[in-house]
Amino acid sequence: MPDRFGDRLAALVGDRHLQRGEAVDERYRKDLTGKYATAPGWAVRAESTAEVSAIMRMAHEAGIPVTVIGGQSGTSGAAVPSDGGLALSLERMNKVHAIDTLSMTMDVEAGCILQVAQEFAEAQGAFLPLDLGARGSAMIGGTIGTNAGGNRVVRWGMMRDMVIGLEAVLADGTVVSSLTKMLKDNAGYHWKHLLIGSEGTLGIVTRAVLRLRPLPTTRQTALIAAPSFEQMIRVMRRLEVSLSGQLSSFELMWADFYAAMTEAQLPSRPRPMANGYGIYALVEAMGGNAALDGQMFEQALAALMEEGLLSDAVIAQSDQQREALWAVREDLSPGFTPRRPFTAYDVSMAIADMPAFVDLALANLKQAAPDATALFYGHAGDGNLHANVSNGRMDAEIKQAFDLAIYRAVSDLGGSISAEHGIGIDRLPYIGMTRTPEELDLMRTLKHAIDPRGILNPGKVFTMDAQ
Ligand SMILES: Cc1cc2nc3c(=O)[nH]c(=O)nc-3n(C[C@H](O)[C@H](O)[C@H](O)COP(=O)(O)OP(=O)(O)OC[C@H]3O[C@@H](n4cnc5c(N)ncnc54)[C@H](O)[C@@H]3O)c2cc1C
Numbered sequence: 001m002p003d004r005f006g007d008r009l010a011a012l013v014g015d016r017h018l019q020r021g022e023a024v025d026e027r028y029r030k031d032l033t034g035k036y037a038t039a040p041g042w043a044v045r046a047e048s049t050a051e052v053s054a055i056m057r058m059a060h061e062a063g064i065p066v067t068v069i070g071g072q073s074g075t076s077g078a079a080v081p082s083d084g085g086l087a088l089s090l091e092r093m094n095k096v097h098a099i100d101t102l103s104m105t106m107d108v109e110a111g112c113i114l115q116v117a118q119e120f121a122e123a124q125g126a127f128l129p130l131d132l133g134a135r136g137s138a139m140i141g142g143t144i145g146t147n148a149g150g151n152r153v154v155r156w157g158m159m160r161d162m163v164i165g166l167e168a169v170l171a172d173g174t175v176v177s178s179l180t181k182m183l184k185d186n187a188g189y190h191w192k193h194l195l196i197g198s199e200g201t202l203g204i205v206t207r208a209v210l211r212l213r214p215l216p217t218t219r220q221t222a223l224i225a226a227p228s229f230e231q232m233i234r235v236m237r238r239l240e241v242s243l244s245g246q247l248s249s250f251e252l253m254w255a256d257f258y259a260a261m262t263e264a265q266l267p268s269r270p271r272p273m274a275n276g277y278g279i280y281a282l283v284e285a286m287g288g289n290a291a292l293d294g295q296m297f298e299q300a301l302a303a304l305m306e307e308g309l310l311s312d313a314v315i316a317q318s319d320q321q322r323e324a325l326w327a328v329r330e331d332l333s334p335g336f337t338p339r340r341p342f343t344a345y346d347v348s349m350a351i352a353d354m355p356a357f358v359d360l361a362l363a364n365l366k367q368a369a370p371d372a373t374a375l376f377y378g379h380a381g382d383g384n385l386h387a388n389v390s391n392g393r394m395d396a397e398i399k400q401a402f403d404l405a406i407y408r409a410v411s412d413l414g415g416s417i418s419a420e421h422g423i424g425i426d427r428l429p430y431i432g433m434t435r436t437p438e439e440l441d442l443m444r445t446l447k448h449a450i451d452p453r454g455i456l457n458p459g460k461v462f463t464m465d466a467q
Contacts, residue, residue: 041084068457096108250281343402375388
């Protein structure tokens with residue numbers, strides 16, 4: 001069969017950067033979970049914005065669906081291409097063009113890996129605060145496409161707060177560019193905010209200007225435990241003040257999560273603190289005064305212990321100890337592997353509603369399957385909570401029962417069904433549980449106006465027909 005579209009792509013990017021049909025590599029077909037394996041017609045690695053624009057013009061003309069692939073670190077199927085569609089990778093567009101240490105900005109291409117961008121900034125005495133467990137694989141484009149949050153939202157916000165300028169290619173190949181370093185700009189609509197978090201359905205981000213900060217020179221890390229959730233959040237609010245604005249991370253771990261993770265890590269790492277406290281958190285402060293910051297951190301925690309708000313605290317005394325504390329929260333594989341098969345949720349709600357959510361979710365899960373168990377942990381900074389749910393089996397029926405158990409609890413509390421990995425394919429049937437019909441209609445109107453042929457990542461986030 002002649003492949004005229006493929007031949008035109010090959011003429012543009014060269015045979016080396018095009019894969020066709022069955023030759024399309026696995027990493028362009030699947031996300032991290034491997035749940036949705038598809039059969040794209042082509043995978044292409046673009047080298048420049050001009051190439052992305054030409055590719056989109058061709059796809060638009062031919063009505064071929066295009067999914068932009070980032071680091072595939074998402075788990076909702078958001079970056080899985082359509083059958084017979086085009087998988088567009090920006091991995092070759094990975095340059096850091098410039099770092100401006102006066103304006104504190106970084107001009108970076110969308111295919112740059114987050115950790116590479118962080119290290120580039122640090123080499124110039126600047127700091128890109130966005131940080132998450134998938135830092136070694138997630139790309140700048142993917143973190144913009146999902147409005148990523150992560151470990152430091154409590155102080156510096158999420159990706160939406162860091163994108164100053166943006167360049168993107170629209171469905172018909174039009175390049176829209178505002179690679180400005182300006183922080184405040186009230187001239188009309190901020191179209192960049194439409195694209196941030198839109199999961200590749202409204203445009204392809206090709207380059208961005210990100211906001212940097214001066215590189216902190218001190219870092220204090222502690223594992224803390226409190227008798228109850230409410231006391232732990234009071235601790236966070238107190239530290240926001242007593243650490244004079246240096247509080248940078250506050251990662252919550254429910255007691256069962258802490259016990260399971262530390263138990264599984266025991267052969268290689270001793271448990272840093274006893275089991276059995278009400279709730280745990282990993283706390284980090286970043287500052288600039290080597291003589292005083294450590295002392296301020298210790299004193300703040302000691303005062304909270306004296307008042308009885310904290311039950312226990314372990315402060316890292318070296319980089320090695322810091323890594324060991326972070327591993328309790330980030331080295332999830334030893335603790336989660338024995339729970340396979342499981343379903344992972346990333347929901348959000350007002351911080352004060354988190355305990356009610358946990359109670360409600362557990363009650364709903366027990367109704368769905370009496371042997372269901374769930375481990376809870378999350379980022380207090382953005383009200384983002386993970387639930388890892390398992391009962392030893394995972395077929396479509398039990399998965400749907402768990403989905404409904406979790407999303408009903410979120411919906412009852414006015415929360416959101418996704419705070420990290422997006423809606424993708426996985427959560428598409430449930431978006432109406434936390435978005436109103438009017439909101440969904442507005443989304444459809446915007447999508448139709450910007451992508452009238454519906455070629456950008458179709459079948460993700462919402463359907464074009466009102467249900
Ligand atoms: C261990 C681990 C920890 C994580 N921790 C966090 C966390 O703390 N906070 C958090 O928010 N997320 C977290 N995530 C989820 C995930 O890493 C983020 O969603 C990340 O932003 C995805 O980036 P990616 O490059 O892998 O994108 P992909 O997964 O490849 O794509 C995600 C979506 O973005 C779209 N996209 C990709 N590139 C572009 C582009 N150039 N233009 C427009 N759209 C694009 C894709 O089409 C897709 O819809 C974590 C994941 C893992 C595995």
